[in-house]
Amino acid sequence: MSRKDEWEKYRASLSFSGRHPKSDLKMLENYFLKAKEPTGAYMGDPIPLVYRLWLAQDPSEAGWEAVYSSFMQLSLRSAKASLCESRSIFFEEAASGRYNGVDGAPLGFFSGQEERLFRFFCSRQLSDGTPLFGDYDVWGFRTYMELILWLNGDANANPFILYRYMMDFWFSSLESERYIKDCMTQVAIRKYMKDYFATVKRIAAEKASPVEGAVEYACEFARRIEGLTLKEPFAKLWASA
Incomplete structure (x- = not known):
């Protein structure tokens, strides 16, 4: 070409x-x-x-x-x-x-x-x-919506969505007072974060997804978050997902 x-x-x-x-x-x-x-x-x-x-x-x-x-x-x-x-x-x-x-x-x-x-x-x-x-610590509810679509292999997903490569930044944001405040005050963020956590848990447990890289992503995410002492609201959302 x-x-x-x-x-x-x-x-x-x-x-x-x-x-x-x-x-x-x-x-x-x-x-x-x-x-x-x-x-x-x-x-x-x-x-x-x-x-x-x-x-x-x-x-x-x-x-x-x-x-x-x-x-x-x-x-x-x-x-x-x-x-x-x-x-x-x-x-x-x-x-x-x-x-x-x-x-x-x-x-x-x-x-x-x-x-x-x-x-x-x-x-x-x-x-x-x-x-x-x-740095980056702005994770709105759409972040989790897009990641859920990608993890599930949805036909409407962007397979190269930037957030899938930003796991390190997400974990760093767990110490951000600004992001903790956002999560505590915004219902939509908590709802979609919990749905995202549930999706990650399911894929990590089943070790099955139609999407290349999704199983590895879910397993790595689950391994890392399980090794942390989480602050609220993250601890409750992960435990209940």
Whole structure:
């Protein structure tokens, strides 16, 4: 497949997102096809780092490292602005259930590269020590809805939903006072968290799921949570699921 033909897959996701005007799509197409840098006056880098990696001419590890090295030449202010936009793309697109391949929707915003991009961001930092991905402790009820769909192999699930790769972040959030407060005060979060816990328990016990990776995910999650002394409301929700 020519690179021009391959671009259609990327264009489909970018267009479906609705976040980019035609001028942005043309700029990203030129970067993808020719490694052509944008011209004009911009505040910072007009191509967020996550796009620079995803659309890179050389998608190898060495190619991505070269992109990252170039990114690190930006001023700290410009680099942080780029990361802010990259995180927005991760959580508004890669973590969205609408990229489920149904009714013309793309299958995964990053077409299966979600985990690789996420792991890359988690393993790098800026010159001042700021992690590229940063912390995360905002787990709304839709997080659990999307994970339940994925674990059960539902036809409406996004198989590359970002949250499936974020188990470490979820466990870290158990110590977040903000998230504990959210869980204590929001009924919908507790309801869907309990349903999610029940799904994890069932799959871990049966060791069966139609979805690749779901059994391993459920078993690892169950192993980790059983080894903790949980705070409320997590302890009661896990015990009663």
